Amino acid sequence: MRSIALLCIFSLLSACSMAPVKQNKINGVSFVAARDIVDSTHVEPVVKVNANYAAIMPFGFIKNLEHSEIIHNTDRQWFGETRAGAEQYISELRKADIKVMIKPQIWVWGGEFTGEIMMTTEEDWKALEDAYSxxxxxxxxxxxKVNAEIFCIGTELELFVKFRPEYWSQLIEKIKTVYKGKLTYAANWNEFAKTPFWDQLDYIGIDAYFPLSDKKTPSYEDCLEGWKFHKPIIEKLSKQLDRPILFTEYGYRSVDYSGRQPWVSDHTMRDVNLQAQVNTTKALFDTFWHEDWFAGGFVWKWFIMHDEVGGHDNPMFTPQNKPVEEVLREYYKN
Structure with a gap:
């Protein structure tokens, strides 16, 4: 009997060892840089929403789309936009066991789209490359130095990538001599299929503002239907390159027509629609979060002063203090 019992235990252990290990998803928030230092009261809402990752976003600034100089890490910036600020944020997040993706971003004065940064001479391209490096x-x-789990090498720089691919390939090799963790790039939703260097990175990063529905209040079913066009393209690239998909940004505004052009962030759209934000967000989770080729994502965007932002009259992206925050909490918990 003893030998039979031992055999049964061995068989069970063998079966367990052969079973696939379910990977934890990256349940992230885009932790917005602010003027001030953070403390545990700013991190507690991140914990309460069941996030396990935060994207930390220091900034560099460019005067216009044709300008090659990048101003960064100066005392003229907000604290959270600098290296010292990013390090302080990460130190506080670590106390709550929150992992981090460092995602340096470029801001063009006037809010012009970074994907259209474009130099006109070889001299200017070289200057931009030196500045970006x-x-x-x-x-x-x-x-x-802070043992960040993920480092994002750029965000929505489509023309810079398109016209200087050799530079980016060389830059990635330089980054790898400095940083030994996982790498990604945050490609815009209409850029990711053309990005040439995914095979040099660990994740295919997408800022996932895909259009889903033209309806004023798209239903959950409308949004699921909208994903049927985009999802196969995303999955195919993931499997072709043997790289997991990471939504380096995802989210929807709490406005009418939130699924029509989810990337629009200006203030011309003011009609609050909390249900539209809930429906679009639920559909995204149910489309992707169960897929083994999908790593997770970072909701756009999460402000440090939780009690002072968002709310039922807010038409912008943040889920804070809106019905969609509970959606986020439940999906991140599960």
């Missing part, structure tokens, strides 16, 4: 390697060095 200085900017991104500064934060790659920081990422290594």
């Amino acid at each position: 200085s900017f991104i390697l500064e934060y790659a060095d920081m990422a290594e």
